Amino acid sequence: MKNFIEELRQRGMIQDHTPEVEQQLNSQMTVGYIGFDPTAASLHIGNLATIMLLVHFQRCGHKPIALIGGATGMIGDPSGKSSERNLLSYETILHNQARIRKQLEHFLDFDCGANSAEIVNNYDWMKNFSFLEFLRDVGKHLTVNYMLAKDSVQKRLESGISYTEFSYQLLQAYDFYYLYTNKNVKLQMGGSDQWGNITSGIELIRRISGKTAYALTTPLVTKSDGTKFGKSESGNVWLDAEMTSPYQFYQFWLNVSDEDTHKLIRVFTLFSIEEIQSLEQQHAQAPHQRILQKAIAEQVTERVHGKAELQKAKTASEILFGKGVTDALKSLDEKTFLQALEGVPQTHISASEFYNCHNLAELLCTATRNEIFPSKSEVRKMVQNGGISINKQKVESTEIKPTAFDLIHNRYLLVQKGKKNYHLVVVKD
RNA sequence: GGGGAGAUACCAAAGCGGCCAACUGGGACGGACUGUAAAUCCGUUGACGUAUGUCUUCGAAGGUUCGAAUCCUUCUCUCCCCA
Incomplete structure (x- = not known):
């Protein structure tokens, strides 16, 4: 059995843990769990950090349990939230939890x-x-004084917290107790914001049964500039391919700053510490090759989306960002071209609509139903700043007629907004 | 209860009768440089648009004025001080 704690320590993945966890883990195979509330239709890369805890846990020979918070998701965790949130509907939660279950199944060995x-x-x-049973069997064991002391509650005393959200920690505490009794779960892990909820569980277990349970939390991943990690300009980076395409996902990791790579490669990949150090050395010698970013992007994309999708994302990235310009684009056969650009947003337009456009502004705005640009002014501003390229060639004026561009394979126009945002216009016959 | 200060665009913060679609900083977006990095520099940042044009903004509603973010009235909210 590998030393789980030591593994995490080397990777900087331990924020806090209760005493004797290490002893417990080294003495026997232990069952541990992490909860995921179905607050969205997909997990995001923030969740991926805690999923990695479970992955390491299992690789070290322990038994991981992923808990889907079908019940807790109905209540809403106040941790880290500055104000009360709206409840999700039953349908949403049911839908979300089904999808999240699918995602979780991906990462662990069953x-x-x-x-x-x-x-x-x-x-x-x-x-x-029942509510009465719950109050008698669970609520009786923790005092409000104890619950009130939690950070998540303290932070909300000024602005207000409903009884519902206040009860959240009790529900989560009971989960831990339930799993402790029924599945022999001795350890709960999570992000550092979960510390309060987890220790409530430990306390509940201790009060009811006098037994000891353990907690371990991992730091919330932050960027070197202090801003929140895991957001791209278009919002959250999701694990669901429909919500964040594998190409976008791969690009996200490829674009992280040098400074952040050291932390990220330790948390999100399974490279050994020796491998990481060697990669870091190579990177330092030839930083322009972005060795660390590539290593992270490849491994994480493969874990989340699989080998085939990773390959496509890489091909697309090479085409879109490689040295090859317009000619290279045109030289691809249509199938390869389309496959490569699968993750790039596409807009379909009829031939007549296309040829009826008087200028570029019209094409990129009204003719494409505002899917690329919301208004003609935006197009003009962007062109004035030199921010638009068509088929990898910079556009100088908005007055160019669409017919002036060569359609790739008589059908496609590759529109580039800024350096990194691509959009494919497909002209139908 | 008494007294005082304030509410301006995504945020912070100037403006206090026309030159205000509103200084400046941050953020965001774009460009240059580079390595699809960081730092730096430049540009854009109410909307529509290209006619140096129109429309809608400065807590809300009214009013004064040729003309108001700027003056007056009422209302709503926030903050501070004294009780």
Whole structure:
């Protein structure tokens, strides 16, 4: 059995843990869990950091359980939230939890003997738990004084917190107790914002049964400039290919700054520390080759989207950002071209619409139903700043007629907004 | 309860009768440089647009004026001080 704590320590993935965790983990195969509330239709790369905890946990020989918060998701975790949120509808939660379950199944091994992973849903044991029973069996064991002391609650005392959100920690505490009793789960892990909720669970277990449970949290990943990690300009980076295409996903990792790579490669990849150090050395010698970024982007994209999608994302990136200019684009056969650009947003337009455009502004705005640009002014401003290229060639004026451009394969126009945003216009016959 | 200060675009913050679509800083976006990095420099940043044009903005509603973000009235909210 590998030393899990030591592994995490080397990777800088430990924020905090209760005493004796290491002893417990080294003495026997331990069952540990992390919860994921179905607050969105997909997990995002912030969640990926905690998923990696489970991955390492299993690789070290322990048994990981991923908990889907079908019940807790209905309540809303106040941790890290400065104000009360709206409740999600039942349909949304059902839909979300089904999709999140699918995603989680991706990352762990469910068929490896004793430490096979499991997925559970706290809705299963909460749905028939009556309010009265809950108050008598669970609520009685923790004092409001204790619950009030939690950071997540303290921060909300000024602005207000509903009884519902206040109860969240009790629900999560009960999850831990339930899993402790029914699945022999001794350890709960999570992001550092979960520390308060996790320790409430430990406290509940101790009060009811006198037994000891353990906690371990990982630091929330931040960027070197202090801003939140995991947001691209278009918002969250999701694990769902429909919400963030594998190409966009790959690009996100490829674009991280040199400074951030050291932290990221440790948290999000499974390279050994020796491998990481060697990569870092290579990177330092030839920083322009972006060795670290590539290593991270490749491994993470492959883990999330699979080898085939990674390959496509790489091909697309090479075409769009490689040395090859217009000619290279045209030399690709149509199938390869389309496959490569699968992750690039596309807009379809009929031939007549296309040829009826008087100028570029019209084409990129009204004719494409504002999918590329919201208004002609935006197009003009962008062109004035030199921010638009068509088929990799910079556009000088908005007055160019669309017919002046060569359609690739008589059908496609590759529109580039700025340096990194591509859009494919498909002209239908 | 008494007294005082304030509310301006994504945020912060100037403006206090016309030269204000509104200084400046941050953010965001674009460009140059580079390595699809960082730093730096330049540009854009109410909307529509190209006619140096129109429309809508300065807490809300009214009013004074040829003309108001700027003056007056009422209202709403925020902050500070004294009780």
